[in-house]
Amino acid sequence: MSNVAKLVLASGSPRRIELLQQAGLEPDRILPADVDETPARNEIPRSLAKRLSREKAERALSILKAENDSDDAFILAADTVVAVGRRVLPKAAISDEAVDCLQLLSGRSHRVYTGICVITPGGKIRQKLVETRLRFKRLSRREIDRYLESGEWRGKAGGYAIQGLAGSWVVKLIGSYTNVVGLPLYEALGLLAGDGFNTEPRLSPAAS
Numbered sequence: 001m002s003n004v005a006k007l008v009l010a011s012g013s014p015r016r017i018e019l020l021q022q023a024g025l026e027p028d029r030i031l032p033a034d035v036d037e038t039p040a041r042n043e044i045p046r047s048l049a050k051r052l053s054r055e056k057a058e059r060a061l062s063i064l065k066a067e068n069d070s071d072d073a074f075i076l077a078a079d080t081v082v083a084v085g086r087r088v089l090p091k092a093a094i095s096d097e098a099v100d101c102l103q104l105l106s107g108r109s110h111r112v113y114t115g116i117c118v119i120t121p122g123g124k125i126r127q128k129l130v131e132t133r134l135r136f137k138r139l140s141r142r143e144i145d146r147y148l149e150s151g152e153w154r155g156k157a158g159g160y161a162i163q164g165l166a167g168s169w170v171v172k173l174i175g176s177y178t179n180v181v182g183l184p185l186y187e188a189l190g191l192l193a194g195d196g197f198n199t200e201p202r203l204s205p206a207a208s
């Protein structure tokens with residue numbers, strides 16, 4: 001199957017680009033879509049992730065439409081939320097926020113939700129919500145302080161990045177690992193393929 005359609009990733013997250021590349025896909029265009037990520041009153045974490053992924057995809061669509069460039073585009077957007085019960089953890093911007101998150105996650109179970117949204121060239125909207133459950137080991141104050149020095153927490157939901165140092169804190173993970181990093185590959189490719197986008201990897205001979 002050949003692809004005449006193009007893939008537009010509605011995200012500024014380098015992790016999402018890398019994950020798509022890992023699956024052998026290269027977005028034709030990257031269109032970061034800025035949306036207000038504040039949870040609505042009483043909004044539960046899974047609903048937030050789903051709503052924001054759709055808003056990001058719709059924002060990208062309106063940009064493409066304004067440029068008259070939406071006809072052959074599959075738009076893919078995602079939003080990742082880390083939660084303890086109904087509580088949504090912030091995307092840590094300052095170290096105090098990261099400390100609060102890490103103290104809360106220490107020795108506890110939590111969930112990571114990623115909402116994914118695909119808008120097809122015909123304007124169909126497909127959504128999925130993927131959940132991963134994790135448990136971290138207990139973190140000492142010293143471990144948290146060392147982690148802060150790494151800077152890996154910056155801009156990450158829940159104040160950690162599983163693909164870095166925090167990977168060694170995982171006692172248990174149930175579900176999709178790539179979901180935690182920001183884009184559940186199995187489900188995202190499934191949504192794209194379900195509407196006719198060719199998700200076969202574009203292999204380069206030197207790939208290792």
Ligand SMILES: Cc1cn([C@H]2C[C@H](O)[C@@H](COP(=O)(O)OP(=O)(O)OP(=O)(O)O)O2)c(=O)[nH]c1=O
Pocket residue numbers: 010011012013014015016032033037056078079080081082091112155156157158160161162163180181182
């Ligand atoms: C929990 C976790 C999150 N993250 C990242 C993925 C996302 O980039 C970020 C969650 O924020 P998001 O709002 O989902 O994404 P973003 O603002 O970085 O990018 P965009 O809205 O443009 O798509 O946290 C990791 O990289 N590793 C992890 O282990």
